[in-house]
Amino acid sequence: MVIKLQSEPINAGEEINTFLASNSNSGGVATFVGQVRDFQEQGAGESTCVSALELEHYPGMTEKELERISAEAQKRWTLDAALVIHRHGRMNPGDAIVLVCAAAAHRGDSFSACEFIMDRLKTQAPFWKREHSSTDSSWVVARERDDARAKRWEKVD
Amino acid sequence: MVIKLQSEPINAGEEINTFLASNSNSGGVATFVGQVRDFQEQGAGESTCVSALELEHYPGMTEKELERISAEAQKRWTLDAALVIHRHGRMNPGDAIVLVCAAAAHRGDSFSACEFIMDRLKTQAPFWKREHSSTDSSWVVARERDDARAKRWEKVD
Amino acid sequence: MSITVLYFAWVKEKVGIGEEQLSPPDNVKTISDFIAWLETQSPGHASAFSDKSQIRIALDQLHVPFDTDIGDAKEIAFFPPVTGGAW
Amino acid sequence: MSITVLYFAWVKEKVGIGEEQLSPPDNVKTISDFIAWLETQSPGHASAFSDKSQIRIALDQLHVPFDTDIGDAKEIAFFPPVTGGAW
Numbered sequence: 001m002v003i004k005l006q007s008e009p010i011n012a013g014e015e016i017n018t019f020l021a022s023n024s025n026s027g028g029v030a031t032f033v034g035q036v037r038d039f040q041e042q043g044a045g046e047s048t049c050v051s052a053l054e055l056e057h058y059p060g061m062t063e064k065e066l067e068r069i070s071a072e073a074q075k076r077w078t079l080d081a082a083l084v085i086h087r088h089g090r091m092n093p094g095d096a097i098v099l100v101c102a103a104a105a106h107r108g109d110s111f112s113a114c115e116f117i118m119d120r121l122k123t124q125a126p127f128w129k130r131e132h133s134s135t136d137s138s139w140v141v142a143r144e145r146d147d148a149r150a151k152r153w154e155k156v157d
Numbered sequence: 158m159v160i161k162l163q164s165e166p167i168n169a170g171e172e173i174n175t176f177l178a179s180n181s182n183s184g185g186v187a188t189f190v191g192q193v194r195d196f197q198e199q200g201a202g203e204s205t206c207v208s209a210l211e212l213e214h215y216p217g218m219t220e221k222e223l224e225r226i227s228a229e230a231q232k233r234w235t236l237d238a239a240l241v242i243h244r245h246g247r248m249n250p251g252d253a254i255v256l257v258c259a260a261a262a263h264r265g266d267s268f269s270a271c272e273f274i275m276d277r278l279k280t281q282a283p284f285w286k287r288e289h290s291s292t293d294s295s296w297v298v299a300r301e302r303d304d305a306r307a308k309r310w311e312k313v314d
Numbered sequence: 315m316s317i318t319v320l321y322f323a324w325v326k327e328k329v330g331i332g333e334e335q336l337s338p339p340d341n342v343k344t345i346s347d348f349i350a351w352l353e354t355q356s357p358g359h360a361s362a363f364s365d366k367s368q369i370r371i372a373l374d375q376l377h378v379p380f381d382t383d384i385g386d387a388k389e390i391a392f393f394p395p396v397t398g399g400a401w
Numbered sequence: 402m403s404i405t406v407l408y409f410a411w412v413k414e415k416v417g418i419g420e421e422q423l424s425p426p427d428n429v430k431t432i433s434d435f436i437a438w439l440e441t442q443s444p445g446h447a448s449a450f451s452d453k454s455q456i457r458i459a460l461d462q463l464h465v466p467f468d469t470d471i472g473d474a475k476e477i478a479f480f481p482p483v484t485g486g487a488w
Contacts, residue, residue, distance in 0.1 A: 017170030094181035
């Protein structure tokens with residue numbers, strides 16, 4: 001289980017190849033990459049341009065929280081390895097914000113663990129997003145959909 | 158929607174980076190890599206060594222079947238793009254056999270589409286696996302677990 | 315009627331060839347009829363189809379069940395249940 | 402008792418600082434007590450906590466609810482609900 005928190009760009013493909021090579025005996029590897037989009041939905045089909053994104057986090061707690069989430073995933077599913085890389089600071093549209101990889105003998109375990117880590121991460125990891133447009137900058141409001149997605153996993157506790 | 162069938166090795170990380178770059182405005186990209194393991198479970202904790210794997214396929218139908226599966230995924234979920242790369246012929250332990258990528262605005266769509274494509278592929282795409290050990294070579298028998306996994310998706314039809 | 319018949323994996327090994335062009339008699343309507351007729355063609359064919367629970371069929375490159383009418387299909391393929399990676 | 406208090410995102414902007422060392426009075430037991438006392442410290446604090454439905458708390462870097470006893474915790478953090486990428 002590896003957790004990396006970095007302000008440098010994430011090279012998703014390179015990280016995935018390294019992860020695959022160190023887990024070459026895991027039948028299945030599920031991964032997820034979250035990217036910065038260049039627009040923000042405003043509801044009713046409206047959207048505004050995003051020129052940059054800034055991710056503030058809680059140094060110390062962020063790492064602990066990502067470790068707790070990964071450990072919980074390893075408890076729930078049979079995993080060979082898990083990797084979470086999260087970026088913080090300022091980033092541009094198209095940049096990878098987060099990369100999650102889960103290696104397992106069976107694909108069901110790798111998919112579930114990867115999706116679980118993402119859902120938990122979105123509601124538990126202490127990150128706060130500020131979006132910059134050409135004219136404005138504002139904190140993004142949390143969405144209820146994310147809470148709902150995270151709650152799905154509580155049933156299996 | 159891109160389908161590639163090849164006998165050459167798959168460079169998963171490179172393919173994923175290309176896919177990410179061409180879908181930089183998709184918030185989430187879920188991917189799955191299936192790898193050749195160097196052992197085969199024999200039940201009761203037993204396993205035998207696999208020195209190489211040979212994947213026979215049905216040229217013409219394989220491409221059509223992969224396209225049908227991807228098209229069905231695009232009908233069921235809101236996807237920006239999907240990519241399926243499958244290898245055939247002889248490969249070695251640690252090699253990637255299959256890579257599936259699904260890009261979507263929302264991660265739920267990308268995860269479900271990716272898992273659906275994998276489940277369908279395992280039971281519908283005309284591939285037959287022959288495993289070579291140092292002493293032996295034999296056709297692998299299909300598993301009921303795969304049928305069960307594929308059947309889960311029929312409920313949502 | 316003439317139809318291209320394809321065999322894959324161990325079905326191919328048992329039949330002894332991967333592809334043949336065949337013209338079954340007129341009373342062959344469904345795939346089950348076709349298999350019954352195929353089994354009379356050679357000991358290899360008979361052996362390939364001895365356990366039908368292990369046989370899958372594609373008609374013009376689409377998965378179909380045994381009771382499907384062959385109609386004017388151009389290609390029929392017989393193979394074991396498909397198998398991918400171990401994941 | 403002295404405790405490190407951290408603020409993040411717009412909570413930090415409203416309070417005006419990201420970190421302070423505070424010693425609340427003895428009658429402050431729970432986090433709710435602590436917030437009530439904090440609100441009396443400055444107009445910035447009062448404004449930061451005006452809508453408690455938008456406040457989340459970590460005590461010694463663990464998420465906790467408002468009615469948690471502070472006990473001998475060393476660090477308390479106040480922040481908005483967390484937000485990640487748009488996916």
